[in-house]
Amino acid sequence: MWGKKKIAPTAHQPTMAIQTMPREFYAGANPVVKFKTVEQEVLIHPPPSAVPARSPSASPPQAPSGIKAWLGNRRRLWWGIAGLLIIFVVGASWYYWRQATRLQPPVTVQLAEQTPPSPASENTVPVIPSTTPEETPPPLAATSTQEKIEFPSVLLGDSEDSDHDGLTEAEEELFGTDQSVPDTDADRYPDGHEVYNLYNPGGKEPEKLIESGRVKDWENPLYGYHIYYPASWAVGNVDPDYRTVLFSAITGEYVEVRVVDKGPSFTLADWLAVEAPTERQSDLVNFQSVFKVPGMRRADYLVYYFEDEKHLYIILYNTTTSPVVNYRLTVKMMARSFRLPESTNLIPRRVDIESAPTTTEGAQVVTATSSNKESATSSVVSSSTAPL
Secondary structure, eight states, X not given: OOSOOOOOOOTTOOOOXXXXXXXXXXXXXXXOOOOSSOOOOOOOOOOGGXXXXXXXXXXXXXXXXXXXXXXXXXXXXXXXXXXHHXXXXXXXXXXXXXXXXXXXXXXXXXXXXXXXXXXXXXXXXXXXXXXXXXXXXXXXXXXXXXXXXXXXXXXOEEOOOXXXXXXXXXXXXXXXXXXXXXXXXXXXXXXXXHHHTTBOTTOSSOOBGGGTTSEEEEEOTTTOOEEEEETTSEEEESSTTOSEEEEEOTTSOEEEEEEEEOOTTOOHHHHHHHHOTTXXXXXXXXXXXXXXXXXXXXXXXXXXXXXXXXXXXXXXEEOOSSSEESXXXXXXXXXXXXXXXXXXXXXXXXXXXXXXXXXXXXXXXXXXXXXXXXXXXXXXXXXXXXXX
């Protein structure tokens, strides 16, 4: 009565397949549903409440400025490149147009056709054109195709001259004289005085300086002038036409000889006014070489000028950064030896120099009678201050 009621199985009850529950559903777990579709990543913006609020004191974010902002905009970048190309094309066109307009077209002279005179005009008197005086052409200026000449300063002093013979210590070695004796050959003439007159200061008898081997005679192959220079110095032409020639010492100092073309009516004063405004002709004095070539020199004996109808010859001394001059008497000797092709090649005789109380530059002649070097030393003290 109280027990379970047993149900008898029926004979025709259908059979069913029993499936078990998946393990993911046990213990209340949420199953992971897998789909066969392609997985995609979806960015979900956080809600406004999740974005942290910016404090009032914080500065607002600034947009990029300057060249970064300009380059960030591609449209602006391409417009800028196009603008630069336009400016370049316009500038190049303007430049070539200016160059083309500067070139003047050649002047063409068209001769008028001559027509034969008519019979009625054969007996007419020809009209003689009025004669007007022709304008004289301006003087041919000196050509300025070379570099500007750098003139030496007038404030340069001389280096040491211990025996007061007019030759510095460097020049004593150059001409082979004694640095402690003013008259090395004891012939009554100071060493510097003999070099100035183109004689050997170390010779025991009257000997020309060119014969001593201490100097050489150089001839310009194109312009034909001659000039002495120390045998130990180097000679070099700056340009292929020998307009500028340098005679260089081992110390870096050199003597420059330059040739400038000019017209017959173009004077030295005209050239100085155009090419050397700092050099004034009023500061120049007359000068004459041993070979009777007239010229002019600067008061400090460092610049010399000679000229003929076609050329102007300039001799000048160039020193280094040192404020003293080592070869002042050497450039005097070189200027004194200058001669043009038409000048004489004879040096005055020694007797002519000895008979003159002074030289052309005012150097005093020593009149010591003793051949002893000690007496000659005392006799040249009065003449050591005279210019050579």
